[in-house]
Amino acid sequence: MSPRPAADGVRVRAPGKINLTLGVGRRREDGYHPLATVFQAVSAFEDVTAWPAEDRTVTVSGLHAEHVPTDGANLALQAADLLARITGVDEGVALHLHKGVPVAGGMGGGSADAAATLVACDALWRTGMSRAELTELGAQLGADVPFALAGQTAVGRGRGDxxxxxxxxxxxxxxxxxxxxxxxxxxxxxxxxELLAGAVDDEPDVDPAVMRALRAGDLPALGAALSNDLQAAALEVAPEIAETLAVAEDAGALGVVVSGSGPTVAALARSQHQALAIAAAITAAGVADDVMCVSGPVAGARVIGTEVRAAEERG
Structure with missing residues (x-):
C-alpha cells in the first residue's frame, strides 16, 4: 500500500442518538447508575476530519461550536491520545469537528466526536484496530461512545456501553x-x-413494549412507550421544557420524550411531512431556540472520504 500524501486527511461521520427509553437504577458505590436503555442513531451528524500534523490539535465549527472546548477536555483529543498511547503511535493529528448534534443536549454529540476520531485516526495512522478493539477503547472514554461506533438501534445496559x-x-x-x-x-x-433514587430499582429493565413496537414497526405503540427516568430531573432543572413537550403533543406527535439527560425534546412523527408540521408548531410557539427534523436508524461512525487540506490551513 502506497503512503498517503501528507496533505490528505480522513473524514469520518458519526451520528447523534435518541434514547427511546431510559431506565436508571440507584447510584452504585462506584458513582455510576446502572442503565437499561434503547438507543436509536439519527441523522444529526458529527463530521470529524483528521490530517497529519506535528502536534495534536482540534478546531470546531457548526452547531453550538462556541461551547466546545479545544483543550484537553475535548473528547476527540482524548480519543486521539488514547489510541496513540495504546498503539504506540508517536504522531500528531489536526482534528476538525463540524458539529450537527447539539452540545450538552442529551444526544451524545461529544461521544460521536470521540467515536469518529477513533475511526479517523485508526485510518490515518494505519493502526489496524478492529471495530471491537475500537469499541473497547471507546468505552474508556464515555458510556455512549460504543453506541456512536455501532449506530442503528441497540439496547444498552450497564453504564449504557x-x-x-x-x-x-x-x-x-x-x-x-x-x-x-x-x-x-x-x-x-x-x-x-435527590428526587427519585430512593424509589427506583437497583437494576432497571427495558420496557418490553418498546421492543415489541420496534419489531413490528408500530409507530403509535412506540410513541406510547417512550420514557425517560431522567425526564423529571431535567424538568426540575429546566422547567420550561414542559411547555415544549406540551406543544409537541398538541401538534399531534405520537409520543414526546426528553432525550437522555436533556434538554433536547424528541417528538415521534408518523411521517417526514408530519415531523415538519410539528417543527413549524414548535417554532410558532417560541418554545425552542431551534428545531430540526431527523430520521433513524442510521449507521455508526464510518469513513466517508478523504480531504485535502488547503496550504493556508496547514500553515
Whole structure:
C-alpha cells in the first residue's frame, strides 16, 4: 500500500442518538447508575476530519461550536491520545469537528466526536484496530461512545456501553426541539438522586413494549412507550421544557420524550411531512431556540472520504 500524501486527511461521520427509553437504577458505590436503555442513531451528524500534523490539535465549527472546548477536555483529543498511547503511535493529528448534534443536549454529540476520531485516526495512522478493539477503547472514554461506533438501534445496559442489537422495522421520523443552554449530564443525575433514587430499582429493565413496537414497526405503540427516568430531573432543572413537550403533543406527535439527560425534546412523527408540521408548531410557539427534523436508524461512525487540506490551513 502506497503512503498517503501528507496533505490528505480522513473524514469520518458519526451520528447523534435518541434514547427511546431510559431506565436508571440507584447510584452504585462506584458513582455510576446502572442503565437499561434503547438507543436509536439519527441523522444529526458529527463530521470529524483528521490530517497529519506535528502536534495534536482540534478546531470546531457548526452547531453550538462556541461551547466546545479545544483543550484537553475535548473528547476527540482524548480519543486521539488514547489510541496513540495504546498503539504506540508517536504522531500528531489536526482534528476538525463540524458539529450537527447539539452540545450538552442529551444526544451524545461529544461521544460521536470521540467515536469518529477513533475511526479517523485508526485510518490515518494505519493502526489496524478492529471495530471491537475500537469499541473497547471507546468505552474508556464515555458510556455512549460504543453506541456512536455501532449506530442503528441497540439496547444498552450497564453504564449504557454493553450493547446488543435491537430488531426494528421501518424508518422513524423525529422532530427535535433544541435549546442553546445545554444541561449538564452530571447535574441531571444529581437531581435524579435527590428526587427519585430512593424509589427506583437497583437494576432497571427495558420496557418490553418498546421492543415489541420496534419489531413490528408500530409507530403509535412506540410513541406510547417512550420514557425517560431522567425526564423529571431535567424538568426540575429546566422547567420550561414542559411547555415544549406540551406543544409537541398538541401538534399531534405520537409520543414526546426528553432525550437522555436533556434538554433536547424528541417528538415521534408518523411521517417526514408530519415531523415538519410539528417543527413549524414548535417554532410558532417560541418554545425552542431551534428545531430540526431527523430520521433513524442510521449507521455508526464510518469513513466517508478523504480531504485535502488547503496550504493556508496547514500553515
Amino acid at each position: 454493553a450493547l446488543s442489537p435491537a430488531m426494528t422495522r421501518g424508518e422513524y421520523h423525529w422532530t427535535l426541539a433544541l435549546r442553546s443552554d445545554g444541561l449538564s449530564t452530571a447535574r441531571a443525575y444529581g437531581v435524579f438522586d
